[in-house]
Amino acid sequence: MRTLPTAPDLLSHLATVANGPLERATGAHPALYLSEEIASLETDAIFRRDWHCPGLAAEIPNPGDYLTFTIADDPVFCIRDRSGTVRTYANVCRHRMMQLLEGSGCTSRIVCPYHAWTYDLNGRLIGAGHMERTQAFDRKAICLPEIRTEIWNGWIYITLDPDAGPVAESLAPLGEVVARYGMENYVPVVREDHVWNTNWKLLTENFMEGYHLPVAHKATVGAWFPVEKTVFPEGVHDSFTYQTFQKTGNATYGQAHPDNTALEGDWRNTSVLPTVFPAHMYVLAPDHLWYLSLRPRGIGQVDVRFGVALAPEVDAMLGFADERAAWIADLVTFFDHVNTEDRQVVEGIYAGACSSHAAPGPLSWLEREIHDFQKYLSSRLGTGATP
Ligand code: FES
Ligand SMILES: [Fe+2]
Known part of the structure; x- marks a missing residue:
């Protein structure tokens, strides 16, 4: 070489x-x-740092619809919650790091395929079996990390950077061209x-x-x-x-x-x-x-x-x-x-x-x-x- x-x-x-x-x-x-x-x-x-697009919000139109993606090798999933908001979470179980979801689909809750820890559509842990003897376990304190998500003219944009400027601002001049469609x-x-x-x-x-x-x-x-x-x-x-x-x-x-x-x-x-x-x-x-x-x-x-x-x-x-x-x-x-x-x-x-x-x-x-x-x-x- x-x-x-x-x-x-x-x-x-x-x-x-x-x-x-x-x-x-x-x-x-x-x-x-x-x-x-x-x-x-x-x-x-x-x-x-920058914003990435996993797809169109219309690809996950109903509560529980999800699709998976990665940013810089971080697996994530976008899901529509019960209020209709598209949210993105780290696709990593808070128990022993198993990836939770694959591909795309619709689910009423997210069940880890390893030991069945179960999360609601807002990433909150709502179920975990056989944890009653574990003193450090506090179910209510456990939630999947949420990733910044913005919807712009129908597109889902996500970023790992908490300081990235809003998409609506950086793409505003593009919006003037594409909004007519x-x-x-x-x-x-x-x-x-x-x-x-x-x-x-x-x-x-x-x-x-x-x-x-x-x-x-x-x-x-x-x-x-x-x-x-x-x-x-x-x-x-x-x-x-x-x-x-x-x-x-x-x-x-x-x-x-x-x-x-x-x-x-x-x-x-x-x-x-x-x-x-x-x-x-x-x-x-x-x-x-x-x-x-x-x-x-x-x-x-x-x-x-x-x-x-x-x-x-x-x-x-x-x-x-x-x-x-x-x-x-x-x-x-x-x-x-x-x-x-x-x-x-x-x-x-x-x-x-x-x-x-x-x-x-x-x-x-x-x-x-x-x-x-x-x-x-x-x-x-x-x-x-x-x-
Ligand atoms: S790694 Fe998810 S339940 Fe154990
Ligand atoms: Fe081409």
Whole structure:
């Protein structure tokens, strides 16, 4: 294994590129995607600090509905309590640390699969057998640690950092763009978890540029976007970036349903593609949305959560169960195809980054969001110098 540059050297290169103009920007140093030292800095300065998205609040609509997630390797679960509030708890039993819940589902109480300690939907211990002789045991004092949770335009955001600023504040300028779609009313139809063999930043960067659409996605969505019409936000934001596309008339998905009376003019065939740093990204179209939420799994693997939701008027037109299932199956097959195309390229870039001949090349104006991401990474990771 060749020796990689140190974190301070990599971060110095990153800062130079990030602080320079886009017209002179290049990709990051390949070792930024391979360095254990950088990954460890990312865990502390990014994944334990920023907000992460386990999914849409509408994926857990009823009391007792839950879904599991991890932040910086901390297992957590989001659950809707009896008052209708979405809460997040550490997914770790207070007895002997067993993980309590797996996957997703609905439950009236949380029963540990090891010795059946039982918690209510607010994390309070309500039952534990054979503890009557244990003097140190005080059932009423035991509760699962709660994780900060905010709902923003239908998304669940969670953070381990008690001092992180509110999502509503940091994403306010993005809200002005996306609020017109009413995405909090979109109806979730699919959620899948996958593991891809790449560094999480390469997948994030791939999402952020439409330059590859006519090439890597020529068999699917590539023909639907005149990429030269891509629009980026004015100015650079600390917590997110995005681009907008207008879809052409031949697009199978991406145009407003006739019953959609909220979107007007060009917005009826415009999609917004936000990336909320570090690792939540979605395509918000007038008729559907799909999202990715990433969690690094070491250097060369990433946990990918993929979900799809439909605009309410599209969901309403689907009618009977069989027709609905067939329509959704077609849509999912289509987006699975798009994901497979992306998987091939982001795994291919990771293999390329491992080469001793890898070097950062110049960026196109269509890769402007990668430059935004470099600024974000550079500001969060600092110089990498030991304090
Ligand atoms: S570890 Fe959960 S009940 Fe023992
Ligand atoms: Fe792609």
